[in-house]
Structures are given as C-alpha cells and as structure tokens.
Amino acid sequence: MIFRNCAVYKNGNFEKSDLFVENGIFTDSSSGPVIDLSGMYVMPGFVxxxxxxxGVGQKCEHLNLEKICSQEELFQLLIKQDKKIILGRGWSEQTLGGYPDKKMLDKIQKPVVLTRKCGHVAVLNQSAMNLINMYKEDGIFKEDELEKIRGRLNNExxxxxxxxxxxxxxxxxxxxxxxxxxxxxxxxxxxxxxxxxxxxxxxxxxxxxxxxxxxxxxxxxxxxxxxxxxxxxxxxxxxxxxxxxxxxxxxxxxxxxxxxxxxxxxxxxxxxxxxxxxxxxxxxxxxxxxxxxxxxxxxxxxxxxxxxxxxxxxxxxxxxxxxxxxxxxxxxxxxxxxxxxxxxxxxxxxxxxxxxxxxxxxxxxxxxxxxxxxxxxxxxxxxxxxxxxxxxxxxxxxxxxxxxxxxxxxxGKIEIGYAADFAIYEKNPLKLEDDPIAVYVHGEQIWQKA
CATH class of the missing domain: 3.20.20.140 (Metal-dependent hydrolases)
Known part of the structure; x- marks a missing residue:
C-alpha cells in the first residue's frame, strides 16, 4: 500500500513524503493500492x-454524575431512570457537596450503585446491598470491596x-x-x-x-x-x-x-x-x-x-x-x-x-x-x-x-521497520484542535470519521 504526498510527523515537524506499507509494517517501497493524501497530515498513533x-465504554453507557451539584439534583436524576439496576459514576465531594446520601438513595426502590470519579469508592443503597449480599450501614464501599461488587453485578x-x-x-x-x-x-x-x-x-x-x-x-x-x-x-x-x-x-x-x-x-x-x-x-x-x-x-x-x-x-x-x-x-x-x-x-x-x-x-x-x-x-x-x-x-x-x-x-514512530499504526488528519494536529479522519492499525484502516 502506498500513501502519496502526505505531511509526515518526524521529531516535532512535518515533512512531505510518501509512505509505504507492507504486511502491516512501514517499508522503503511497496506495491498495491495507492492513496493520495495531498494536503493531509500523518501522525503516529498515540499510545x-x-x-x-x-471502563470508558461503561462511562458512555452509565449515568455521568460529574456535573451533579446537589443531593436533590442527584435524586431527581435517579428517579427518572428506567433501568433495573442504576449504575452511575463521576461524583465527587466537591461537586456534590459530600458523598451521595444513602438515606435518600434508599427511597429509590431499585438497586443503585454510584461510584466516585476515582473509581475507588462507591455508595450503594439498601436494594443494591440486598442484591449482592454485601452490607455496610453507611453504604460506603472502598477498594477491594468494589472488586467483589463488580463481580456480583456482572450482568452487562x-x-x-x-x-x-x-x-x-x-x-x-x-x-x-x-x-x-x-x-x-x-x-x-x-x-x-x-x-x-x-x-x-x-x-x-x-x-x-x-x-x-x-x-x-x-x-x-x-x-x-x-x-x-x-x-x-x-x-x-x-x-x-x-x-x-x-x-x-x-x-x-x-x-x-x-x-x-x-x-x-x-x-x-x-x-x-x-x-x-x-x-x-x-x-x-x-x-x-x-x-x-x-x-x-x-x-x-x-x-x-x-x-x-x-x-x-x-x-x-x-x-x-x-x-x-x-x-x-x-x-x-x-x-x-x-x-x-x-x-x-x-x-x-x-x-x-x-x-x-x-x-x-x-x-x-x-x-x-x-x-x-x-x-x-x-x-x-x-x-x-x-x-x-x-x-x-x-x-x-x-x-x-x-x-x-x-x-x-x-x-510509536513512522519509520521503516515500525508497525504501521498511524492517524490521518485534515488539519495540523500539533495545534491540538482536531481529531483524525482515519486511523490505521498494523496497516489496516480500522476507523474512519463519519
């Protein structure tokens, strides 16, 4: 595969160059399809x-609590949820004004598990504790206890x-x-x-x-x-x-x-x-x-x-x-x-x-x-x-x-002998403003901007 006329990142700058890929590796020559990347920028894939x-997938699907600013706002959000088990993450004492109030959470007649932003602390209501058969009077669980909770809630x-x-x-x-x-x-x-x-x-x-x-x-x-x-x-x-x-x-x-x-x-x-x-x-x-x-x-x-x-x-x-x-x-x-x-x-x-x-x-x-x-x-x-x-x-x-x-x-580099893991940008990525339009791993395009 050949990529023509692209601006390739090397040591802090972009150099106009052609890229050659064979068997998932950058090489000094190649045959096969030719892709014109005139005006495009190529960066090594980030590691x-x-x-x-x-966890990122879960964050996209679970309740995001990062911007909840009060216990009442949290409660109103939770009572609107129609899932059998309510899983949320992202609260912190600074934004919420303290830990989620367990007495308030107990008013919700379904299991509620709310994990702190850091992922090391969670508050469970009584329904959730009954479900997993783990109990704390204040509903606060930490560290290794969360591993057990995840295992017992593994229904996703x-x-x-x-x-x-x-x-x-x-x-x-x-x-x-x-x-x-x-x-x-x-x-x-x-x-x-x-x-x-x-x-x-x-x-x-x-x-x-x-x-x-x-x-x-x-x-x-x-x-x-x-x-x-x-x-x-x-x-x-x-x-x-x-x-x-x-x-x-x-x-x-x-x-x-x-x-x-x-x-x-x-x-x-x-x-x-x-x-x-x-x-x-x-x-x-x-x-x-x-x-x-x-x-x-x-x-x-x-x-x-x-x-x-x-x-x-x-x-x-x-x-x-x-x-x-x-x-x-x-x-x-x-x-x-x-x-x-x-x-x-x-x-x-x-x-x-x-x-x-x-x-x-x-x-x-x-x-x-x-x-x-x-x-x-x-x-x-x-x-x-x-x-x-x-x-x-x-x-x-x-x-x-x-x-x-x-x-x-x-x-991690665009050099001969390195794995062809790279991303293609329409604008200069060093300005830290834009995401790529296409991503390759091992020479295969696996993602393209819709």
Missing part, C-alpha cells in the same frame, strides 16, 4: 500507557461496552492502549473479548492474591495486536477517596494516613513471580508512603512500572532509577483543590512534579487513566505543556516512549 477500555454486555470504549479511543487517534479490564470479569470472558480487538492492546491482568498469579499460565501474545504480558496490583487507593497511603496524616484527619493495600514484602513477591514468568509488574501507587513500599520492593527488579506516583519522597528516587513512571499530567490541575485540602503542610516531597522526573532522566510515559479523566490525548498533552514540557517531548512520551515500556520497540 495510552494506562487506561481502561471497558461486556463485549458491547468494550467495543464502545475501543471506538472512543480510536476517534482520538489512539491506536495502542495499555489496558486494565479484568475487573468484574472472568479471564475466559475477557480473553474472548480481547481476541476480537481492532486496537492494539497491552493487557495488565489484576491479581489480588499471589497464589492466583502463581497458578496463571496464559501470559503471552494473544493475537497479532494483543499482548497479555502485564500484571496490575494496588499499593494504595486514591487521594480523592482518602485511601492513598501517605507518610503524614491527611490534613483534615488526626492520625489517618490512608490504606496500605500491599507492603514492600508483598510487592516484592509479586515482582519475583512476574520476573520468573517474564511479564511486567505494574503497581498503582499515589501516596508517598505507597511509593516508598514500591521503591523498596523494586530496587532489585528493574523495568517494572509505577502508575501515578503523584506524591514522592525524593529519598526513594534512587531506588526507582530503572522503573517506568506512568503519569497523568492533567491530575496536577484536576487535583489542585484536593492537594490543598488533603495534603499536610509538613509534606516536603514531590507533588505531581513529573517534569522534574523527566528532566532528571527518569523513564516517564503519559496516560489518561480514562475513564477517571477524558480519554483524549490532546487533554493530556495540553496539561503537559502547562506543566512546562516541550510539545515534541510530550508527543514522544505519548507514542514511542509509552510503547517502549512494554518491551515493544517497533511501535
């Missing part, structure tokens, strides 16, 4: 290094939701997602869905227990585009849900420091098994105390991944020099109010200082953490520019660098 494809068409999420990423020029979709599904069900994926995927499987990881023997290349070579565990929760694990008590608490979901010994055990199975360990850690546990565990296990790392004690960095940092620049701006309200003034470490990490040579990649935040790369890159990153660096951290963290070094 989101941490997101949830199924996961394949359809996955396709919706996949479509959402493609329309923004994302061709590769390091996804995390096992929550609430069986491995057999997820595997069936992944085999049909059009988008390129590095799947991180979530294991709560070490023995489950020990028994699992299906890591590898599932299809030409799907690599099941990652393991996801949690060292803590979220700052918004007040479950991130901090070295100092929360500013609005006397002694509470959050939740340590995995200590250094447990993380090191996971790392040892992952090393033996030749897969990458990806650890969610937001609070500085959680990052410390990760640092102690990974100092002898290089090339694993630390996801989020929003608060860091600089003393721990020396142990993380061979670790990949998967970060979200937009959180530095989304969380400003949380930082001032939740973080003690006695904390002197790094606060969302991803630019410092990058400048000091740490291996940084960008991601959205969608559906927590918008799944649009432009949103992330704009935040990175506000933070002080150069545009060329931001694009690299969202393309080749993100792919390289998986060990795949032939994805």
């Amino acid at each position: 989101d290094s941490h997101a949830h494809i199924l 068409d996961a394949e359809r939701l996955f396709k919706i999420g996949e479509e959402e990423f493609l329309k923004h020029g994302v061709t590769f997602v390091h996804s995390d979709d096992l929550h609430g599904l069986s491995w057999d069900e997820l595997k069936r869905i992944l085999k049909k994926s059009r988008i390129r995927i590095f799947e991180k499987l979530h294991f709560s227990r070490i023995e489950d990881l020990e028994r699992f023997n299906e890591f590898g290349v599932l299809t030409e585009r799907v690599y099941v070579k990652g393991v996801k565990i949690f060292a803590d929760g979220s700052l918004g849900g007040k479950t991130a694990y901090l070295s100092k008590p929360y500013a609005d608490e006397k002694s509470y420091r959050g939740m340590c979901l995995a200590n250094s010994q447990q993380i090191e055990r996971f790392a040892e098994i992952c090393s033996r199975k030749k897969v990458q360990l990806c650890i969610h850690a937001i609070g500085d105390a959680a990052v410390h546990e990760v640092a102690m565990a990974l100092k002898n296990y290089p090339k694993n991944r630390l996801i989020h790392a929003q608060l860091i004690d600089e003393k721990d960095l020396k142990y993380l020099k061979d670790t990949y940092f998967c970060v979200q620049p937009h959180f530095a701006f989304e969380d400003q109010e949380l930082i001032s309200r939740r973080i003690s003034k006695e904390f002197y470490g790094l606060k969302y200082d991803f630019l410092k990490l990058f400048k000091e040579g740490y291996r940084v990649t960008f991601s959205t953490d969608a559906p927590v935040s918008p799944h649009d790369p432009k949103y992330v890159i704009e935040a990175a520019l506000r933070m002080g990153f150069h545009l060329m660096d931001a694009i690299n951290l969202y393309t080749y660098a993100s792919s390289e963290t998986t060990g795949l070094r032939n994805i």
